Amino acid sequence: MNETTFAGTHVVPMTGAVADPFVVDGVKLGSRLIMGTGGAPSLDGLGAALVASGTELTTVAMRRYSPAETGSLFQLLEDHQIRVLPNTAGCFTAKDAVLTAELAREALETDWVKLEVIADEHTLLPDAVELVDATEQLVARGFKVFAYTNDDPVLALRLENLGATAVMPLGAPIGTGLGILNPHNIELIVSRASVPVVLDAGIGTASDAALAMELGCDAVLLATAVTRAQNPVLMGEAFKHAVIAGRLAKAAGRIPRREHALASSAMEGRAEFL
């Protein structure tokens, strides 16, 4: 099979996931799709969608233990051997986010954390000031911070310089499915980053994920685009292919955009009809 070289790795068409791992914090993941577990109506359906998506990393939230409904999600992820990325969803302050991350590290025995510090429940947008503060504190405490951030190239670089393991700019606000509202900013973030860039939030359908990869993102994180799709299993599979397609397209190099048409059939040698 033909191989194309991209960023020092070999991308094998159709099996790109195997030959082109997503490396983060020294860990190789076979898929560039990180599928969150949020928004699924049932655990059975969630399991099937996770498997269909091919994801090897998934997000979870930390909440009060309830004897009635416990163990099953944790067990599901253990059964499918999907690595866990706990989030700090629902935290409005650096203080709460740090405590939540500490609890997650204890409960799940991972120092990876998706740091989410939101400003308000209406926009669910990251609060830049609290985010910077929390990143600094968590890095100092030995966490590997996956920072969920605004699509702000300045802030993204700040977070990287503070020691974030990955920066995760939003495409659009959480749960909106509006896609990538500012592709230029995402490209700018990617071009200046030395840590993995993960497009997180706002993804609505497969083409949004492909675009994220074409813009140069290292991976895509989404949840509701799959879990709330009419057919989550089918959508999970669609995203699996979308990230591979986008990654390959980026490696292949797209043609430049042109103002006017450019024929692909030669004009020479045409038959002449008198």
Add this chain to the structure above:
Amino acid sequence: MNIRLNGTEQSVADGASVSTLVTQLTGRSIGPDGRAADGRKLGVAVARNAEVVPRSQWHATALADGDDVELVTAVQGG
């Protein structure tokens, strides 16, 4: 004595440890190292008065009257 567990008042035996409380709630037997005796992961964490109690300290940490305890686990979330 009374503590607040996940936002609800609850009475526990005087001098009960964090370990005892976790066992009561999860129904799992817990060793002195804070790990489940059945060898499977517990997947829970405890904060006492807004500070994490590492599992290695559960056994040795006695609860006090009026303590505010949060016991959390992983749930679905993006």
